[in-house]
Amino acid sequence: MSELKKVRVAVVGASGYSGEELVRLLLGHPGVELVAVTSRQYAGRTVGQVFPRFGHWGRARELRFEEPDARRLAELADVVFLALPHGVAAEFARPLLESGRVVIDLSTDFRLRDAAVYEEFYGHAHPAPELLSQAVYGLPELYRERLRGARLVAAPGCYPTSILLPLVPLLRAGLIESDGIVVNSLSGVSGAGRKAELEYLFCECAESLRAYGVPKHRHLSEIEQELSLAAGRRVVIRFTPHLVPVRRGILTTVVARPTAGLGTAGEVFALTGRIEACYRAAYGDEPFVRVLDDKGLPDTKNVVGTNVCEIGWRLDPRTGHVVVVSAEDNLLKGASGQAVQCMNLVCGFAETTGLM
Incomplete structure (x- = not known):
């Protein structure tokens, strides 16, 4: 047009x-x-x-x-x-x-x-x-x-968006193993929709945190579908969503094993460069994905009211894992x-x- x-x-x-x-x-x-x-x-x-x-x-x-x-x-x-x-x-x-x-x-x-x-x-x-x-x-x-x-x-759903955007590039590039992925997400109460149900009333949610949809939240179906397509093999993850007493916003933390070792400083340095290059190639020109540098991690206060998903990550040589964090507004980008x-x-x- x-x-x-x-x-x-x-x-x-x-x-x-x-x-x-x-x-x-x-x-x-x-x-x-x-x-x-x-x-x-x-x-x-x-x-x-x-x-x-x-x-x-x-x-x-x-x-x-x-x-x-x-x-x-x-x-x-x-x-x-x-x-x-x-x-x-x-x-x-x-x-x-x-x-x-x-x-x-x-x-x-x-x-x-x-x-x-x-x-x-x-x-x-x-x-x-x-x-x-x-x-x-x-x-x-x-x-x-x-x-x-x-x-x-x-x-897509709000949880899937917060999980797929950080994970798909890493799986496509073969930088993480497709098994053993653990995901924890925290969602504001608006994610449940506008409805009058006891568990979503102010006095039931305020100053309280709780997990729900365990162990088989419905969004797992589309999450695993898209992750499997990215990896070229069936991917099954462990996913636990949580309700937190804020109006809107989702924070997701992903823990995965890298395909390369993290036993030496050289291996850590090399994998750091590969992950940086992977995210830069995937999202360097994207208007609504913001990949953070090594000085910051995603925070819902920086994305609520926007159509942006923030992504940050760290390598953990002590446990041999990659930790990736994302944040988004569940009602906008989600x-x-x-x-x-x-x-x-x-x-x-x-x-x-x-x-x-």
Whole structure:
């Protein structure tokens, strides 16, 4: 596309945390006309009434939430974002794709290539297995060329993004072993979505830390799928997510064994150079991945409110391991910001449009 032109966009499930962030980003996107937002709960109310912080946008004072209807959305929009629970998104994706619309799905419905793996991790048959082969995994740093012109985009989850970005380059380069990888992630409470459940109430979360989804968190399915593709062999990791009492942000720590030894100073020096070169080659020109030097490690305060993932790492000769740390905003690079980044590629906009 030679010049910026307005693309008509709709958001289904616009009242959740990811949906709210999508609305904010799209209202300010110079190439987008936000034509529809849906929410059964808020149908009939304006965006500005539901989200007063958007009231300075004239469009937010005019646009009203409506009941979700795939046929109407297909008439109104060129691109439809689905910010819906897994199993529900596919119900909208099928008719929208049949109508020739672009679908960008933030749920897990189209992230997996194998319907049997979906059933194993999500406990029910995939609602639209015939569409899996059409979906492009929406991690631009890995699948940028496939995303250009895609019709069905499966935006990755927040945990997978924080794990895949630091690990995939090292596995592709053969710098770490594919077995024995241990991952621990800490997530803000917004990662659970906007819902009224006892375990996510303020008094239940504040001043408390807890692990959950042990030992088989659902996101393991897409994480191991993409790591296996990077390594060229099946990869199984040990992953423990934790809930921490902050609103947003994810910090992930990965421990892996290098394929080279760390027994001497020379070996440490050589591996340091190879890892630096690996990350520089992978992300040196990436607008939304920031690789830190040896004086800093990622910190969620530096990425919350941005579409950036920070990556830092250390070698540990004492134990013979590589320790890699990443930080991201779970609602932006881990969800809505990344989805808009994908839309920019699909529609031919500059990838950073509306995200800087």
